[in-house]
Amino acid sequence: MKGSCVCALLALSVLLGWTGAQQPATTRPDFTCGGDLVGKSGFVGSEGFPNFYKPNSNCTWRITVPEGNIVTLTFRIFDLEAEPQCRYDYLDVFNGHSHSLQKLGRFCGTFRPGNLISTSNTIMLELVSDEATQGRGFVAYYSAVIPYEDEQQTCGGKITKAQGEIMTPNWPNDKYPPGTSCSWLITVEPDMVIHVKFDKFVLEADTYCRFDYVAFYNGGERDDSQLIGKYCGDQAPLPILTSGNVLLVQFVSDLSVTLDGFSAQYTSFPRGSSVPSVESRTSTRTIPSVPVVKLLKIKKLSQPRAQNPLCAKACKRDGTIKTSFCSSEFVITGKISSISPGPRGTVNVAVSLIKVYKSGRLIISQVGETMSVKLVSQCRKCPLLRRGANYIIMGQVDEEGRGTMAPGVFTAPYKAQHHNLLMNINNQPC
Incomplete structure (x- = not known):
C-alpha cells in the first residue's frame, strides 16, 4: 500500500512538472490556505493538496x-464537490485583487476550467467549502x-471607437x-449598446472550450461584468448584443x-434604435431600455402557443438503458432550467449539465457559471419533463448541434447513485 502511494505521488509530480533530472524532490510546492504569490510564474493549489x-x-x-x-492561469x-450551480464548494477567480472586480468564473466539480487571463498584472482566487463533501x-x-x-496588429487593448474590428x-x-492571451475592453458612449457579428470563426474544437476560446462579457473590469458566452470550434456564434455600453x-x-x-x-447603436437581429441577418428588432435577457423572456411569453401535434404512439421508452445508451448520440445528466414552446409544436428545453457521458456533435455552452x-x-408531452428536476437524457443531434428528443427517447429522473451505473455502461462495448 505504501509503495502504491509513492508511485501515485511520483506520477502526479511528473504530470505537474514538479520533478526533473536535476531537481531535488523538495521542489514540490507546499500548498497552504491562501497567501500572496509574487513572481513571473509558479503553482497555486488548494491547502494540503494532494x-x-x-x-x-x-x-x-x-x-x-x-x-x-x-496573468495566465x-x-x-x-x-x-460537484453541484450544477456550484453552491457548496467552489473556486472563484477575479480579474484583480478585489471582490469588486470582474469575476472571471466560478468553478466546481471535476470539469477542469480552461485557461483564464487577467487584464492587468494581478489575479485573485478564492476557494470556499462547506461542511459536507470534499474533493x-x-x-x-x-x-x-x-x-x-x-507592427501590424495589437492583440487586445482598450478601445473607445463607436465601431471597429477585433481579430486573432x-x-x-x-x-x-x-x-496567446488577448483582452479587448470596448467602451462606447453612454446609452449605447454594442453589437458584434463574426465574419469567420475557426478555433480548436472542444466540448467545454478548454483549450482555445473567445469569451464575451457584459460590462468591464468591475463586478457588473456578466459572461455572455464562451465559444470555440468552427461554427460562428450568432451575433452578440450587450446590455450596456x-x-x-x-x-x-x-x-x-x-x-x-x-x-x-462591432458597431454601437443608441438604445431603442433598430439593429440587425441576433436571430437573422435580414430581420431587425428594437433594442429595449431593459436588459436584453429580460426582453427575450417577455417576447417568448407573449408568443401564441403553437398547436402541438399528437404523438404518433403511446408515450413510453423504446429499449433499455443499455440499448438506448448505445444507440444515442448524446447521453447527459442535468437539471431542466427552462421549457418553452417552439415552432410547429416542438418544445425547447434548456438543461444545466451535471455530467456528460457521450456528446457526439452536441454543442455545449457556458452560460453564466x-x-x-x-x-x-x-x-x-413525450418525454414529459418538469422544470427544476434532474434527469438522465439521451437522444440524437441535429445539423445545428442541438440535441433532439423523439417520442420514446430514453429519459428518467436522475439520482446520484445512477452515476456509477452510467459509467459502467459507458465502459462496456456496445
Missing part, C-alpha cells in the same frame, strides 16, 4: 506578476505574459500563434493546435 481540502474553509490567493504583463488538476482540490500554474503585439493575431495571413472580449490559445482564428465587426445544452423535443 490530500482532500478542509471543510468549512475560505482561502484567498492573490497573484502578482511583473508590471507590463498579464492554467489548471492542471481540478476536483471539487482533492485544485492545482493551477500561473505565468506572466506580455500582451501580443507586432496574424489574421488573415496565418494561423494564430500558440500560447461596455464589452470585454478575451481570446486564449494553448500551446498545441492552432487554426485560422476569427474576425468580427454553468455548462448547459439546448434540446428540442418533437412532442410536447
Whole structure:
C-alpha cells in the first residue's frame, strides 16, 4: 500500500512538472490556505493538496506578476464537490485583487476550467467549502505574459471607437500563434449598446472550450461584468448584443493546435434604435431600455402557443438503458432550467449539465457559471419533463448541434447513485 502511494505521488509530480533530472524532490510546492504569490510564474493549489481540502474553509490567493504583463492561469488538476450551480464548494477567480472586480468564473466539480487571463498584472482566487463533501482540490500554474503585439496588429487593448474590428493575431495571413492571451475592453458612449457579428470563426474544437476560446462579457473590469458566452470550434456564434455600453472580449490559445482564428465587426447603436437581429441577418428588432435577457423572456411569453401535434404512439421508452445508451448520440445528466414552446409544436428545453457521458456533435455552452445544452423535443408531452428536476437524457443531434428528443427517447429522473451505473455502461462495448 505504501509503495502504491509513492508511485501515485511520483506520477502526479511528473504530470505537474514538479520533478526533473536535476531537481531535488523538495521542489514540490507546499500548498497552504491562501497567501500572496509574487513572481513571473509558479503553482497555486488548494491547502494540503494532494490530500482532500478542509471543510468549512475560505482561502484567498492573490497573484502578482511583473508590471507590463498579464496573468495566465492554467489548471492542471481540478476536483471539487460537484453541484450544477456550484453552491457548496467552489473556486472563484477575479480579474484583480478585489471582490469588486470582474469575476472571471466560478468553478466546481471535476470539469477542469480552461485557461483564464487577467487584464492587468494581478489575479485573485478564492476557494470556499462547506461542511459536507470534499474533493482533492485544485492545482493551477500561473505565468506572466506580455500582451501580443507586432507592427501590424495589437492583440487586445482598450478601445473607445463607436465601431471597429477585433481579430486573432496574424489574421488573415496565418494561423494564430500558440500560447496567446488577448483582452479587448470596448467602451462606447453612454446609452449605447454594442453589437458584434463574426465574419469567420475557426478555433480548436472542444466540448467545454478548454483549450482555445473567445469569451464575451457584459460590462468591464468591475463586478457588473456578466459572461455572455464562451465559444470555440468552427461554427460562428450568432451575433452578440450587450446590455450596456461596455464589452470585454478575451481570446486564449494553448500551446498545441492552432487554426485560422476569427474576425468580427462591432458597431454601437443608441438604445431603442433598430439593429440587425441576433436571430437573422435580414430581420431587425428594437433594442429595449431593459436588459436584453429580460426582453427575450417577455417576447417568448407573449408568443401564441403553437398547436402541438399528437404523438404518433403511446408515450413510453423504446429499449433499455443499455440499448438506448448505445444507440444515442448524446447521453447527459442535468437539471431542466427552462421549457418553452417552439415552432410547429416542438418544445425547447434548456438543461444545466451535471455530467456528460457521450456528446457526439452536441454543442455545449457556458452560460453564466454553468455548462448547459439546448434540446428540442418533437412532442410536447413525450418525454414529459418538469422544470427544476434532474434527469438522465439521451437522444440524437441535429445539423445545428442541438440535441433532439423523439417520442420514446430514453429519459428518467436522475439520482446520484445512477452515476456509477452510467459509467459502467459507458465502459462496456456496445
